[in-house]
Amino acid sequence: MIETATYGATRARVEDYFDRTATRTWERLTSDAPVSRIRQTVREGRDRMRAIMLSRLPEDLAGARVLDAGCGAGQMTAELAARGADVVAVDISPQLVDIARARLPQDVAHRVSFASGDMLSPDLGRFDFVVAMDSLIYYAEGDLASALNGLAARTEAAVVFTVAPRTPFLMAFWGLGKLFPRADRSPVMIPHSAPKLAARVAGLHPVARVSRGFYISQCLEVRR
Structure with missing residues (x-):
């Protein structure tokens, strides 16, 4: 767990x-309900990214302990549960955890343990794999590096995660608010350079x- 002010x-x-x-x-975005054209591109992009991340893990995850951070x-x-993994599914939002549990x-429900709280908590234990899709995109470089090093130290095989890449488009929006309407804006995501x-x-x-x-979004991984 990171204990910095930032x-x-x-x-x-x-x-x-x-x-x-x-x-x-987000409940609507992650369902089959109709959404705006902008949100449809986000839905399609997230579907594609999720498939890429899953492709980095074995098809057969029977016996593997996986953190969905x-x-x-x-x-x-x-x-992940459908592939046979024992999944620890953690989110900072209890309401989203309730939606995930209901869906x-x-x-496969017997293979999943849900929790709300800090996805970096060492109390969650050790894992074979960690996946973190769009859940680390708001953190500054130092905090992100600390988070990844902490997760990797408790992971046997790989940590697969996403960041916002440092593209001209995203850099233009950085600090200027989000792409959704004002009422739905999230905390500002921080673009990152993979080499850095x-x-x-x-x-x-x-x-x-x-x-x-x-x-x-950019998928990266830390291989052990």
């Missing part, structure tokens, strides 16, 4: 956003980038 402040903003402002927005509404959690297919992160996190390398309309 990490704590960012975590508090993220918690406030998802639990008090945008729960219903920032599980949100539980799409990744369900797919989880009953035939790699200099601070051993074993880190880029995997793939997804750019679909208003969704732009």
